[in-house]
């Protein structure tokens with residue numbers, strides 16, 4: 001019988017669960033709003049428990065940095081109190097399944113690398129541009145998490161400007177502080193005195209989008225010069241701005257990437273909002289194959 005993974009995706013606003021097959025097929029998808037941190041695990045187990053019997057292993061993707069033991073090393077402001085939680089330990093005792101825990105951007109990246117836009121790539125860089133900027137480096141479908149779980153954090157690469165903007169991590173002038181959705185809205189407000197949502201700024205074809213996209217393209221080129229990927233996948237809400245964002249981003253990328261990586265395609269993500277769930281399940285199933 002084909003083994004299935006019980007997959008869970010814990011985000012700032014919702015928790016999703018489902019069953020994932022080795023080919024990435026998702027079934028039995030269900031969701032619930034994310035409660036305050038002390039109640040998150042209880043909500044996860046309530047949502048997931050009906051699926052346990054059909055699963056061989058559990059994969060949990062979650063907001064926050066996940067250490068090698070499956071604990072939350074640090075979490076975003078969206079999940080106050082989530083840091084320090086032993087997710088793997090709690091899930092294994094509550095669900096009685098071996099459990100793999102990983103960061104949600106890493107999970108979404110794994111899905112794009114295994115069954116999504118980068119399925120034909122050996123080395124893939126996946127970048128999600130939304131309210132923050134996250135990413136994942138995958139080699140042969142597997143996420144490279146790094147020693148502390150931080151690898152792929154492309155939003156925290158430097159992008160110095162004259163403005164000097166503080167990043168969510170506290171440092172000055174990381175790319176997330178210039179090219180994430182809220183950063184583009186803030187730049188538009190500063191330039192025009194008008195507060196508009198991102199989609200509207202995109203429709204107006206404002207130069208603040210070109211500026212953010214150009215910086216993002218330069219940072220992508222730097223990252224690609226370092227890891228030399230076969231493909232780069234662009235995901236996240238900001239990427240929905242389409243050509244207004246992607247054209248200047250690609251131009252800046254090609255101008256700054258070395259000859260090898262400059263040929264790497266920049267592809268739109270193909271899995272949408274289920275990517276995190278599918279990737280958590282596929283990562284868990286790969287541990288089953290390797291007996292680890």
Ligand SMILES: [Zn+2]
Pocket residue numbers: 155156157167168169170171174176
């Ligand atoms: Zn930062």
